[in-house]
Amino acid sequence: DQQVKQNSPSLSVQEGRISILNCDYTNSMFDYFLWYKKYPAEGPTFLISISSIKDKNEDGRFTVFLNKSAKHLSLHIVPSQPGDSAVYFCAASARRYGGSQGNLIFGKGTKLSVKP
Amino acid sequence: DAGITQSPRYKITETGRQVTLMCHQTWSHSYMFWYRQDLGHGLRLIYYSAAADITDKGEVPDGYVVSRSKTENFPLTLESATRSQTSVYFCASSDQAGLIYEQYFGPGTRLTVT
Numbered sequence: 001d002q003q004v005k006q007n008s009p010s011l012s013v014q015e016g017r018i019s020i021l022n023c024d025y026t027n028s029m030f031d032y033f034l035w036y037k038k039y040p041a042e043g044p045t046f047l048i049s050i051s052s053i054k055d056k057n058e059d060g061r062f063t064v065f066l067n068k069s070a071k072h073l074s075l076h077i078v079p080s081q082p083g084d085s086a087v088y089f090c091a092a093s094a095r096r097y098g099g100s101q102g103n104l105i106f107g108k109g110t111k112l113s114v115k116p
Numbered sequence: 117d118a119g120i121t122q123s124p125r126y127k128i129t130e131t132g133r134q135v136t137l138m139c140h141q142t143w144s145h146s147y148m149f150w151y152r153q154d155l156g157h158g159l160r161l162i163y164y165s166a167a168a169d170i171t172d173k174g175e176v177p178d179g180y181v182v183s184r185s186k187t188e189n190f191p192l193t194l195e196s197a198t199r200s201q202t203s204v205y206f207c208a209s210s211d212q213a214g215l216i217y218e219q220y221f222g223p224g225t226r227l228t229v230t
Contacts, residue, residue, distance in 0.1 A: 032217060043206050043221030108158035
């Protein structure tokens with residue numbers, strides 16, 4: 001039973017346009033969400049996070065939106081660049097509960113291709 | 117070098133062999149994690165450790181053993197490798213103190229069991 005779902009395995013976007021990556025979750029205990037970016041043959045790298053007390057967090061070209069009622073978050077990349085081509089993982093945690101509940105649960109990832 | 121390193125980066129082993137994957141971090145992070153990445157599954161937690169001598173199972177622990185005698189090292193051992201353990205293995209560490217909650221990943225070890 002997947003608690004974190006990324007339903008789009010891949011996404012192709014033109015350079016300069018907006019990329020929107022989506023993530024849905026089922027566990028209402030999740031209170032902290034992260035996005036990771038992964039290039040081939042490298043480990044995932046942290047990109048941006050959001051706490052459940054917020055509905056938006058912005059860092060440069062990257063913005064994460066959280067809709068708690070819909071149990072949905074999205075990552076917006078504006079403008080998209082060819083160097084953004086990577087696999088993006090959504091992750092969630094029930095941080096306030098501590099222990100094993102604080103561990104990250106990852107989605108399956110979405111492969112973003114940004115074409116010049 | 118500062119950061120988190122994994123060795124070996126690539127390993128081929130035979131079914132039934134014991135193999136140990138090494139993970140070393142220089143940040144003195146209290147938490148360390150082992151994940152495996154498989155096509156169609158994303159990243160799944162195998163084991164984690166909250167501190168030296170404290171380890172616990174994750175989502176997919178069967179067939180794996182971990183130890184953590186020193187804060188900076190967290191080796192993962194496959195006691196009798198099986199083909200289903202062919203995967204890319206990532207080690208990660210985290211401070212998880214206060215607002216710091218991100219996990220920092222190593223470069224991965226690609227393991228093939230023949």
